[in-house]
Amino acid sequence: MTKAPPVNIAIFASGAGSNAKKIIDYFRNDSRIKVALIVSDQPNAGVLQIAREENLPILELQKERFFNGDAYLPEFIQFNISFIVLAGFMRKIPGKLIAAYTRKIVNIHPALLPGFGGKGMYGSRVHEAVLKAGEKESGITIHYVDEVYDKGEVIFQEKCKIEEGETADTLANKIHIIEHACYPEVIEKVILEQFI
Ligand code: GRF
Secondary structure: OOOOOOOOEEEEEOOHHHHHHHHHHHHHHOOOOOEEEEEOOOOOOOOOOOOOHHOOOEEEOOOHHHOOOOOOOHHHOOOEEEEEEEEEOOOOHHHEEEEEEHOOOOEEEEOOOOOOOOOOOOOHHHHHHHHOOOEEEEEEEEOOOOOOOOOOOOEEEEEEEOOOOHHHHHHHHHHHHHHHHHHHHHHHHHHHHHOO
């Protein structure tokens, strides 16, 4: 019997790519799930350096074609991409891509949605807003992506306590650790449920 080909995933990132790196490491020797493409809208994003070191194919997005053209669907078909993982991707996902990958795109948000999400809520802004609101806890949310920012169905949440003297920086570090620990496993679980 021939072995089933792996489920190919594309990781979209605009920044440092520390989550992308954890996901690449996690699936490195997995015969069922393969990181097949790294996608970015930022030519200087750290994630592209990671992709080069890992010898992974890169797709650099041009805004015009992404939003007003074919949304790069031909490339995603060419790379046989079945699932898309957003890991710090700062742009909205065009309707064409959402239609082609319904319930096949996931995102990670560094707070407990539905609170502290939506347009403009990213990076340290999220943690500052959480602290300003006097919250006692924050955390991470992994959710499906639809047309509305941070509104898709929640798949997974993990909480952390906010300590006395917590700053946006200390909270960001805490949350990054939780993201790194949880995101690859949740991606694996969703893909196994959907495809394997
Ligand atoms: C993460 O905190 C994630 O929640 C948010 O963007 C950040 C990306 O960080 N969506 P990194 O580039 O993976 O380090």
